[in-house]
Amino acid sequence: MVDPTIFLQAGDIYGSTCGVDGFYTNPDAINAFNQRIAHILNIHKNSLLGDQPWSELGGYIFGYEAQNEPMIFDQSFYLDHLSWICNSALQIRNNVGDRDQLIFTGGGSAAASVQSTFFSSSCAVDVVAIHDYNDDYDSFVPSAVSQAQAAGKMLLVEEWGSLVGSGRTANINSNVQKINNYKVPWFYWELITNPDPGEGQDYEIQVNGPDWDTISSASETTAAISNAAFDFTASLAL
Numbered sequence: 001m002v003d004p005t006i007f008l009q010a011g012d013i014y015g016s017t018c019g020v021d022g023f024y025t026n027p028d029a030i031n032a033f034n035q036r037i038a039h040i041l042n043i044h045k046n047s048l049l050g051d052q053p054w055s056e057l058g059g060y061i062f063g064y065e066a067q068n069e070p071m072i073f074d075q076s077f078y079l080d081h082l083s084w085i086c087n088s089a090l091q092i093r094n095n096v097g098d099r100d101q102l103i104f105t106g107g108g109s110a111a112a113s114v115q116s117t118f119f120s121s122s123c124a125v126d127v128v129a130i131h132d133y134n135d136d137y138d139s140f141v142p143s144a145v146s147q148a149q150a151a152g153k154m155l156l157v158e159e160w161g162s163l164v165g166s167g168r169t170a171n172i173n174s175n176v177q178k179i180n181n182y183k184v185p186w187f188y189w190e191l192i193t194n195p196d197p198g199e200g201q202d203y204e205i206q207v208n209g210p211d212w213d214t215i216s217s218a219s220e221t222t223a224a225i226s227n228a229a230f231d232f233t234a235s236l237a238l
Contacts, residue, residue, distance in 0.1 A: 014029055014032070014033070017029070020073070021074075021077065024070075024071065024077075024081050024084045025081065030084075030087075033066075033088070034088075034091045037066070037088070037091045037092055037095060038091070038095050040054060041053060041054050041055045041064075041092065041095040041096055042054075042055050042095050055095055055096045055097065055098065055101070056098070058098045058100055058101050058235075059237075059238050061101055062101070062102065062235055062236065063101055063102030063103060063104050063126070063127065063235065064092050064096070064101065064102075064103055064104065065103065065104040065105065065106040065107075065129065066085065066088035066089065066091075066092065066106060067088070067106050068106050068107065069106055069107050069108060069109075069131060070084065070085055070105075070106050070108075071084075072108055072109055075109060075112060078108065078112070079112075079115075082115055082117040082118070083117070085105055085106065085117075085118070085123075085125065086117065086118070086120075086122070086123035086124060086125060089103045089105075089123065089124035089125045090124040092124070093124045100234045100235045100237070101235065102126040102127050102154075102232075102235050103124060103125055103126045103127070104125070104126070104127045104128075104129045104156070104158065105118055105125050105127070105128050105129050106129060107129040107130060107131035107158050107159055108131060109131070110130075110131070110132045110133070110134045110136060110140075111132075111136065111139060111140040113128065113129060113130040113131055113132070114128055114130065114140055114143075114144040114147075114155075115128075116147065118153070119147045119148060119150070119151035119153055120151070121151070125153065126153060126154065127153065127154045127155065127156050128144065128148060128153060128154070128155050128156075129156055129158035129159075130144070130155060130156065130157045130158060130159075130184075131158060131159035131160070131189075132157065132159070132160050133159075133160060133161055133203075135171070135174070135175055135178070137157075137175075137178045137179060137182070138178060138181075141155075141178075141179075141182045141184065142182065145182050145184065145229050148229075148230070149229065149230075154230035154232070155184050155229070155230060156184070156185055156186070156187070156230075156232075157179055157184055157185070157186035157187070158186075158187050159187065159189040160175060160179075160186060160187075160188065160189065161188060161189045161190070161203030162175065162203065163202060163203060164196075164198070164202045164203075168211060168214075169211070169214050172211070172214050172215055172218055173214070173218060176218040176219075176221060176222060177221075179222070180221060180222055180225060182229060183225050183227065183228045183229040184228075184229055184230070185222065185228070185230070185232065186222065188205065188215055188219075189203055190203065190204055190205075191204075191205055191206075191207055191215075192204045192205070192206055192207070193206070193207050194206065195209065196209065196210075
């Protein structure tokens with residue numbers, strides 16, 4: 001719904017009016033964002049899909065999150081304001097009656113992605129999204145799986161990546177094996193259709209380019225897992 005880096009920290013209307021921290025704490029900013037959520041999900045109509053609102057497009061939409069990596073710029077602030085994630089999730093749920101359209105946390109900084117607050121029955125989050133570039137799944141995923149299952153919620157490794165280099169193939173396979181050990185699904189960040197520009201911290205994999213066969217084969221090992229920890233079947237139905 002809004003990105004903390006591309007828009008908020010760059011001085012969009014929320015950031016320029018209320019400040020970055022104020023976006024999460026200022027009542028006027030919170031109210032404005034709640035109205036934005038309602039507009040996106042129910043007032044705006046998709047002219048290419050029979051003028052239906054997004055809230056009724058379950059055949060196309062897997063789920064929503066209020067923000068990618070909320071408050072990742074300040075971990076102390078993040079931990080003090082986890083309620084913003086739950087409250088925003090509730091606003092989304094109040095505008096999306098279809099329970100098969102899931103609500104995600106947005107991910108965080110590795111193990112910090114997983115917080116007990118998200119497993120509370122009072123938090124409208126359905127899926128705790130994990131973003132991890134530290135390869136440290138073994139240190140926190142076992143507990144996270146148990147907590148999620150006990151709470152009737154789910155986990156998804158929504159972002160992970162391997163840097164370009166001589167050890168990339170081994171690193172990709174190692175990470176997938178770790179995640180597979182806990183039978184949790186994953187998305188790789190990121191797959192691109194154009195040649196890899198090789199900018200900075202380079203995690204990109206080009207479709208049908210170098211490393212494509214590696215990540216493709218690794219994904220097949222995940223797809224072959226039986227008795228997965230979580231069942232996303234209903235939300236993936238067309």
